[in-house]
Amino acid sequence: MTPTVVWFMVGAGLCLVEFVLPTAFIAFVLGVSALLVAIVAHLLPLGAQVGLWVILSIVLILFSRRFVNRRAAFKLDATEAETLTEIRPGEMGRVCYEGNSWAARCESSNLDIPAGRRVYVVGRRGTTLIVMPEEF
Template sequence: MFAETWFWIGLGLALCVLELIFPTAFVELVMGLSAILVAFVSLLVPSFGIQVFIWMLLSLVSIFLVRRFLPRRMPKILEESLDATTLTAIAPGEKGRVLHEGSPWAARCADKEMAIAPQTKVTVVGREGTTLVVMPQLGVDLPIYERED
């Protein structure tokens, strides 16, 4: 009977430590705390199968409650269109630099065949990691680059 209690305490502590090492949005932590609660239940319920069932039930209910009541983090999303200005030329299929919201960013043109000259007003149409995807604003004269094959 006490061996099962120590098993649940060890499992609970291990899951809590794993949450510190590999954060999983409190899933491991909740499962660990449920295991520690089952350690106390194991003193009253001798069947290991029932203990496992109680642990799974406690874990599922707790995870549901934690996810329901914790605020969700919203990913940072760019607005539909944002203005920027190129700092360097963006050659076809290459990256350049743009000034966006007062900070320089790596950028590439959404059209891989198009080039954009420096000091050109562009619209940010997306983001790939730390690289902005831009398109020249309408009415902007674009330079013609010849490709060297």
């Protein structure tokens, strides 16, 4: 297999990965860089091809950030969650929020929330959700 074919397959594969597993546009940009390297692969030695791919990838990632719509870092559209583990007063537990398991802490430092209870997401601190029980 020639380097051109390899770069083309890598580029196409990375672009397809973006559609299957969204990676915030990174895999797509890496794939486009590989496709561009495939065009000139027959003119450059392997080390230069890899170097060109790295440089193109960095430049395209930085350049594409200006044009990609920035999503909110965190949406609170779905404000309900369900506790997966007990959340004891002042301690952390786990909740299922939007189909994912999140670390969570109760906003009130004196409430105990049992597992399986519906809670409201009232905020976030880093990667920890702040919750309150549905009934308290």
